[in-house]
Amino acid sequence: MTKIIATFNQAGGVAKTTLVQNLGYHLHLNKHPTLLVDMDPQGSLTTFMGLEPHELEETISNSILHEEIPLPIHLNLHGCDLIPANITLSAVELQLASVMAREVRLKQVLQSLSSTYDYILIDCPPSLGILSILSLAAATHVLVPIQTHFKAFKGTELLLDTIKQIRKHVNPQLAIAGFVPTLFTNANQDKSILEALEQQLSSLAKVYPAIPRATAFADAAMNRQPLAIYSPKHPSLDVLNKIAQGMDRL
């Protein structure tokens, strides 16, 4: 069965999109057919994967709003397929307002792919609005990047509560694929927050080793490449590989 994993955190800048881009590449390296779905109107994932969001006529917006088939899938961008997004997605909330059963629109769109892929990774926007709800309703699992920073730490209560609400009202089967501490530095504060996060979260799901803050991640994204291509010997590749292997055990 296809595992549909939404990378969710209502905070921005916690490396959600970077995780989707790189995890997708590592799943591809492990021979898994993988589709990435951009659900952020900013289209960062679409950009990281080498496309120009504003130039695209066909995006996930068309699929969600008009149930257009075939889906606008771009094939084999560094080994992964991609359904892109752009700013038109920001109007979807309003446009779906009067649509029945709108929460399951993305789920229905992805169901048409049946078993083409081993993994579908959904990149959520940094909000708790309808676009995140659509993503979490379509997902079998949620993977949660959390920045090792006190502000992000405070947000985890809200985040866990959101997952609870989604399970209660929209998707009772939703499982937590794990927590990924991100943007970790060697500062004492980061270390104590990492420890606190492990204590708070490890009873709920696996807490992965932290992904360090390293400029190579940002440089790779600017270059529109996964880290493994941009910097093939980078020490953080080991963590990314561990996360990819963890997805096989779900």
Ligand code: ADP
């Ligand atoms: P989000 O999707 O949660 O908003 P992004 O993945 O877009 O976050 O990351 C935010 C910024 O941080 C981007 O510029 C990205 O290149 C950079 N970044 C992501 N991961 C790292 C890292 N491990 N080290 C340094 N910079 C990173």
Ligand code: MG
């Ligand atoms: Mg993002």
